[in-house]
Structures are given as structure tokens and as C-alpha cells.
Amino acid sequence: MTGGTVAILITFIVVGGVSGAAIAYFALQRHRADAVAMAGYRKLAEEAVAGQEALRAQLAAVNARVVEVENLLRSVDA
Secondary structure, eight states: OHHHHHEEEHHHHHHHHHHHHHHHHHHHHHHHHHHHHHHHEEEEHHHHHHHHHHHHHHHHHHHHHHHHHHHHHHHOOO
């Protein structure tokens, strides 16, 4: 091999290594951003579940009151 060929090979190896490192770095940054977004979605989902549970509790209380009113109306009719 001539000196020029060796120099070109070394240049390609160095450029390939730098390119690979840059690609890996940006892939890692994208993964970190996705992880932050997923944490936000997870928090939003937990808040939605908590809100649904509170709404179910309120609905159960309203249902109990409606049953009491129905019983009261039935006792008045009888």
C-alpha cells in the first residue's frame, strides 16, 4: 500500500468513528427527551385515574341519595 492509500483509510476510519459517535449522541438525546415526555404522560394518566376515582365516589353518594329519596316517595305513596 502506498502512503496515500493509508492516509485515506485512516481518514475514513476517523470520520466514520466521529460520525458514529455523533449519531449515538443524538440518539441518546432523543431517547432522553422521549423519557421526559413519557414521564409527563404517566403523571397525566395518574391524575386522570385519581379524578375518575373521585368522580365514582361522588356518583356513588348521589346514587345512595337517590335511592333514599325513592324509598321516601314509596313510603309516602303507601
